[in-house]
Amino acid sequence: DGGITQSPKYLFRKEGQNVTLSCEQNLNHDAMYWYRQDPGQGLRLIYYSQIVNDFQKGDIAEGYSVSREKKESFPLTVTSAQKNPTAFYLCASSIDGWNTGELFFGEGSRLTVL
Amino acid sequence: GQNIDQPTEMTATEGAIVQINCTYQTSGFNGLFWYQQHAGEAPTFLSYNVLDGLEEKGRFSSFLSRSKGYSYLLLKELQMKDSASYLCAVRDSNRDDKIIFGKGTRLHILP
Numbered sequence: 001d002g003g004i005t006q007s008p009k010y011l012f013r014k015e016g017q018n019v020t021l022s023c024e025q026n027l028n029h030d031a032m033y034w035y036r037q038d039p040g041q042g043l044r045l046i047y048y049s050q051i052v053n054d055f056q057k058g059d060i061a062e063g064y065s066v067s068r069e070k071k072e073s074f075p076l077t078v079t080s081a082q083k084n085p086t087a088f089y090l091c092a093s094s095i096d097g098w099n100t101g102e103l104f105f106g107e108g109s110r111l112t113v114l
Numbered sequence: 115g116q117n118i119d120q121p122t123e124m125t126a127t128e129g130a131i132v133q134i135n136c137t138y139q140t141s142g143f144n145g146l147f148w149y150q151q152h153a154g155e156a157p158t159f160l161s162y163n164v165l166d167g168l169e170e171k172g173r174f175s176s177f178l179s180r181s182k183g184y185s186y187l188l189l190k191e192l193q194m195k196d197s198a199s200y201l202c203a204v205r206d207s208n209r210d211d212k213i214i215f216g217k218g219t220r221l222h223i224l225p
Contacts, residue, residue: 045212045213106156
């Protein structure tokens with residue numbers, strides 16, 4: 001079955017630690033995205049990648065980093081520079097970044113900083 | 115700038131009809147999406163409008179007026195499982211076609 005897999009589903013981190021969230025898709029989609037969701041807030045775009053080996057900052061990229069070495073993988077690192085990292089993180093993909101394709105989402109990763 | 119507005123919460127009765135409105139102001143426009151999100155889960159795609167008019171898909175319909183920067187999602191024959199958040203999102207053609215989300219409308223269905 002095609003889809004997007006995020007892991008881990010739940011993650012706890014101590015302040016000052018970096019953590020990497022995994023996102024893998026087997027939909028053969030070119031574009032991948034990371035969003036952050038906080039209570040009462042909409043989804044806010046962190047980073048996106050329209051093609052392998054290329055990615056762009058979204059609206060709230062500070063304190064985060066990504067890589068896109070393979071088409072199917074788009075990991076997100078939450079660094080210690082992110083001031084308020086506790087949130088629900090959603091990875092998504094679309095056929096490509098330029099046409100009308102909708103976003104397909106993973107199940108999400110809930111990060112809690114202790 | 116960009117802004118997508120939708121009501122924070124709505125309540126409706128099982129079996130009834132509810133309309134969730136969304137207004138948007140974005141620098142460019144290349145389509146509007148509606149997503150459904152149950153608590154703690156990922157959003158799932160409901161509808162897409164890029165031209166003015168009504169798109170119907172079963173119990174759900176979505177309407178778009180580009181000149182007014184306005185859309186609505188219409189849910190008919192409400193069921194308890196329709197209790198969820200409904201997210202309006204716009205693809206902004208002036209920002210690399212990024213999809214920008216509103217804050218969502220939490221819909222409560224009463225028996």
